[in-house]
Amino acid sequence: MTDQAFTKLAEIWPLCGEASQAIYTATRPFVNPIINETGLTQPRVVHTLLLARAVEPAPISPERIWRRYPYGTQAGWVQPMVTLAERQLLEAAGDGTYRLSPGGRAITTRILKEFYAGLTGIEKSIGTVYPAADVDRLRALLDQIVTAGLKAPIDLAGLTDSHGLAPHGEATALVRIDQALDDLNAFRDDAHLAAWRPLGVTGQAWELFTFLWRGEVKNVEEMTEKAAARGHTREIYQSALGDLIGRGWVHAASESAFEVTEVGRQIREEAEAATDRNFYTPWLVLSETDRNDMRDLLARLKLALAQAEEAVPA
Incomplete structure (x- = not known):
């Protein structure tokens, strides 16, 4: 299958993100009270705690x-893990790694229980506009892609960790849809990492390169401001820029602006094409009819969830 043939699949992927965001928004009334009650409101803390559960029996670590x-x-x-350890929700396992404590297990169990219950209620509430047969059909299609993705010949660190939270037992179809969408988002990350990591650049250099390629920044100062949450200093991005210039991927367009060279453009476009090949090849388990159905089902799910949210009393 050629890269151009992935175009139709690429039209479906944004709908996955929109459906996932709609689920997230619709379930905040069930999850946020627990987060606020337990004081787990700091950035990355809940994510880290749930990930510690997902990777069991292995320990979790910043690395x-x-x-x-x-x-x-x-x-x-590091700080989210230290915070959780201080709260006795994680236990130090040595060498900077941590494991879920009994207290951490209790909180994650409560969060997941309320989240699943909320989704189950939502699934029932949208039944008149989004019948159970449609929910199950979408679940089956997404599960096929995830199952195929788990066999992909790339490093599946993200997908494997995400899939560790897959619900067991008699979880409803909408719960499994949410998990599959999370898994596909992680798999997309894996697909992109597999495309650029062989080039031997750092993550910060690659992101700077990408933003220059997209025209979102034009110098180190803008990058440092745009990516402030990443935690890197201006000096780190200056070093990354020097690496990109040394590779011939970027050059100075003026005294204060840099742009991607023709060689750099080809490198970045090939990485994007490789990402698509890595990511969409497992989707070929679906027939054209399956893919058309999934496009329709995802779009309708987003609308149904929005209507359900509007119907919730203030």
Whole structure:
């Protein structure tokens, strides 16, 4: 299958993100009260706690999380773990790694229980506009892609960790849809990492390169401001820029602006094409009819969830 043939699949992927966001928004009334009650409102804390559960029996560490998110600093993941350890929700396992404590297990169990219950209620509430047969059909289609993705010949660190939270037992179809959408988002990250990591650049250099390629920044100062949450200093991005210039991927367009060279453009476009090949090849388990159905089902699910949210009393 040629890269051009992935175009139709690429039209479906944004709908996955929109459906996932709609689920997230619709379930906040069930999850946020627990987060606020337990005081787990700091950035990355809940994500880290749930990930610690997902990777069991292995320990969690900043290095493990950084494998999926290499654009920021590993240090940025240290503080959430320290905070959770101080709250006795994680237990130190040695060498900077942690495991879920009994208290952490209790909170994650409560969060997941309320989240699943909320989704189950939502699934029932949208039944008149989004019948159970449609929910199950979408679940089956997404599960096929995830199952195929788990066999992809690339590093699946993100997908494997995400899939560790897959519900067991008699979870409803909408719960499984949410998990599959999370898994596909992680798999997309894996697909992109597999496309550029062989080039031997750092995460911060690759992200700077990408933003220059897209025209979103034109110098180190703008990058430092745009990516402030990544935790890197101006000096780090200056070094990354020097690496990109040394590779011939970027050059100065003026005294204060840099742009991607023709060689750089080809490198970045090939990485994007490789990402699509990595990501969409497992989708070929679906027939054209399946893919058309999935496009329609995702679009309708987003609308049904929005209507359900509007119907909730203030």
